[in-house]
Amino acid sequence: MLDSHAQNGPMADRIAEILDAHQGLEGPLLPILHAIQAAFGHVPDAAVPQIAKALMLSKAEVHGVISFYHDFRSAPAGRHVLKLCRAEACQTMGADAVAERIKRALGIDWHETTPDGRVTLEPVFCLGLCACGPAAMVDGRLVGRVDESVCAEVAK
């Protein structure tokens, strides 16, 4: 059975814990998916049937929710995640040019990970840092007036 490896083993146990912890919430699916991604770095495909069963949803419904939102990954990201803002306020401060230089320096495009698994580059549309753009987020840390020197922070 395809799902068997999810229904047994440490991953399934951890997911079961997460599902238990969210019992009683109204509309618990997003909090559950965030918790699973926080635990595993992504939402494993194998988790889908287990979530669906617990919430009495179809697997298609759970898959549909995961795939709708930009935040949820179906595979692990690189060791670092570099998000660069592409929105208008940052554009007026040269965000496009900074992004092009960073892409060249890393040798990857949006949504790609360097071959050594070091860094994943993602666009983000607004971090609320619109008066100190261009803005970035490096592994969850906010950076204002960013330039290509940010690459040093994701060098290892």
Place this chain on the structure above:
Amino acid sequence: MKVYVPLDSAAVALGADRIAEAIVAEGAARGVAVQVVRNGSRGMVWLEPLVEVVTEAGRVGFGPLTLADVPGLFGDLAAHPKALGLVEELPWMKGQTRLTFARVGVIDPLSLEDYRAHGGLVGLDRAKGMTKAEIVAEVTESGLRGRGGAGFPTGIKWKTVSEAAGEQKYIVCNADEGDSATFADRMLMEGDPFTLIEGMAIAGLACGATKGYVYIRSEYPVAIRVMEAAVRIARNAGVLGPQFDMEIRVGAGAYVCGEETSLLNSLEGKRGVVRAKPPLPALQGFMGRPTVVNNVISLASVPVIMARGAAFYKDFGLGRSRGTIPLQIAGNVRFGGLYECAFGLTLGQIVNEIGGGTASGRPVKAVQVGGPLGAWFPPSLFDTPFGYEEFGAKDGLIGHAGLTIADDTTDMLQMARFAMEFCAIESCGKCTPCRIGSTRGVETIDRLARGDASAMPILTDLCNTMKLGSLCALGGFTPYPVMSAITHFPDDFARAKEAAE
């Protein structure tokens, strides 16, 4: 020695956390007892990190502070190279009418004692002595309109929910502030979270709702952390409880979830797809039950209205835009940040006098008002007064009051293309004009860029279809930035034609 170092995201993004650590370390090395309070931002982003030292005369500001400036804070303050003087006396602060943001940057955001000492909970205490209808009437009378962008009268929305039948009703705060150039919600939640909690508790009393949700976008980690802590503190202090309690929920990176029906679907754990209206969320909202969905600033403006009365609030503003509006001045601007004032300043005053023109020093070419779905305004329209109807009359909107300033190096054809591209990326897919129109829009603008002028009537027609045929503001308002760019900056579209010829 008492020092304030903002925990605000913008200050942190410019190094505030490292400054706070350095101040503690410097104090320890010198044997000076230092109390560091992490406050909200005063809104002067060009001066961040802006550190304040408490003196006998008041709070003296220093900024923008670097690590090298830290030791000087322990010496002769007047001689410090980054000394700004008393923060309250700075022109940026003195020019404002801070009602909603009165405490932001002033207090410790997570001190309920500070909050009370600065007028907090007065509005909620007054509301507890009133009937539901009296609270609704007070908010209606204040003239408060939805600050998220739609401008719908808040009191009318509350009245509908208050009078709706239903055992369980909800107050949902829309904190999915995805528009570029807007950060007022974030600053309020980070700098004065109890104001939002108090506003929601008052809404709960007015509508007979016992449960609230704040849906915060995942791009705002600091706001999420502060709001979660504030809810726990408010619950422990009995401000929240069985009569009204609330939860913080985190979005997952979908811009369209700022649209209220999409947000409700997301909150229910579904795809953030827009719902057709009717039914109104006020009658069939979260879980199909009567629900108030209000923006952060709308809800956070309620405590001051209840504390000081509708007439006090209504006295500010112009025309049908009553009260104050937190302007968010952003993009290529010299003095960027948050400036709360009564409605009615002209766009030119905001951009040139308050914002000081561009950061690059080049001429201002255009200002996008109201986020990615707002129109681009040329300097020839700088006499437009800031108000809902006034901007509507110029084929624009004020939205959430964010302004993106762009200098003369900006290519408006590219900005129009980006508007369509953004709509294509973020469309929920529910309605055809938005889902397919946005992609066709990118392609049509690319034709224009190649010098194919025959694409112009097609683009105009497409914008008309999107405007009239879309279910929500994403598809319906994307034509604003596109058409305003074409109308006000025809040269940028003609240049492509000339280049092709």
